[in-house]
Amino acid sequence: MADRVVQGEGRVVLAATPIGNLGDASPRLCELLESADVVAAEDTRRLHRLVQGLGLTITGRVISYHEHNERERAEELLELVQEGQTILVVSDAGMPAVSDPGFRLVSAAVDAGVLVTAVPGPSAVLTALALSGLPTDRFTFEGFLPRKAGERLSSLRDLSAERRTMVFFEAPHRLATMLAALSEVFGANRPAAVCRELTKTYEEVIRGGLGELVAWAESGEVRGEIAVVVGGAGEPEASRPEDHVDAVSALTAGGMRLKEAVAVVAETQGLSKRELYQAVLSARS
Incomplete structure (x- = not known):
């Protein structure tokens, strides 16, 4: 069924594009690619390859919308929506605004009271999570880690106690370095999975300890789009x-009475005062 269009009502549509297999393109995506007034694409060349592969024809205006011009383009696109145009936002793969351009436009549209909707579809984050074999009931998406070693280690230390499954993105040439940092902070035995080329011909999921x-x-050389699940x-x-x-x-050495020191430590650590007191006496005997 075609999307409902109200005459004169502009809208922003975030549309998920295939992450590999063109067969994953939804009918709604195809319909909107051909009918939208404006298609805002992260990479216009990749957009045209996608459209050609799907056998479609874009009738609207194509605008580049990427991380380097996102702020300026958001204002321009919002003006077009307010004029009543349908703006279709697509990234290179997967859902816009998730580690891809789109957030600023959505935020501005919400503030302006403009209609924002989405065409759901392929997601590298959810696909990798589902294939990892790791718990899926609670997870967090961390995107790309910082490239500088010090900043990367600092970010990972902040996540060292994270109980949820974590999903990261990484470039092939930095994968070994990233995994080594994960292993250093989380431990070599922490279970993980490297998911590459998802939905493509050479899809591969490698599971094991970090x-x-x-x-x-x-x-060996690792190629392709990569998601790491930990x-x-x-x-x-x-x-x-x-x-x-x-x-x-340490508290008693500073002059505090033993029972008072036991009470302080027991309260802060959630311990039984009696058991802690006995442990102190045992250590002194």
Whole structure:
């Protein structure tokens, strides 16, 4: 069924494009590519290859809309919507605004009270998550990690206690370095999956511990579009009274009475005061 169009009512339509297999293009995407007043594309050359592959003809105006001109283009596109035009936003692959241009336009359209809708479809994030074999009930999308080593390690340390499954994107030539950083911070045994060329002819999902994946990535040239899925941190180990005896001793060395020091440490660590007190006495005997 064709999309409902109200005369004179402009709208922004975010449309998911195939991440590899052209057969994943939805009928709604095809209809809008041919009927939209304006098609705002992350890469106009890739857009024309997509349209040619689908056997379609664009009748509207094609505008480039990428990370370097997103802010300026958003204002221009919003003006066209307010004039009553339908603006179709497409990225190179997958859903616009998810690690791709689109967010600024959506934000501006919402602020202006302009209609925003979407044509759902292929998603590298969800496809990789589903194929990873890792828990899917709760997850977080982290996009691309910083390229500089120090910033990358800092970002990963912030995620070291993350309990949800994590999905990252990475370029092929930086994959081995990225996996090594993940292994260093999360541990070599943390389960993960490297998903490459999803929905394409040479689709491949490599599963294992991060240490194993580092060895795999370093053993040969890796090509294609890549998503890395990493299992979340496990349950934190239960705190034991014996582990906090030194904290009590530090307080008593500063002049605090033993029972008061035990009470302070027990409260902050969620421990039994009686058990912590006994642990301190045992350590002193």
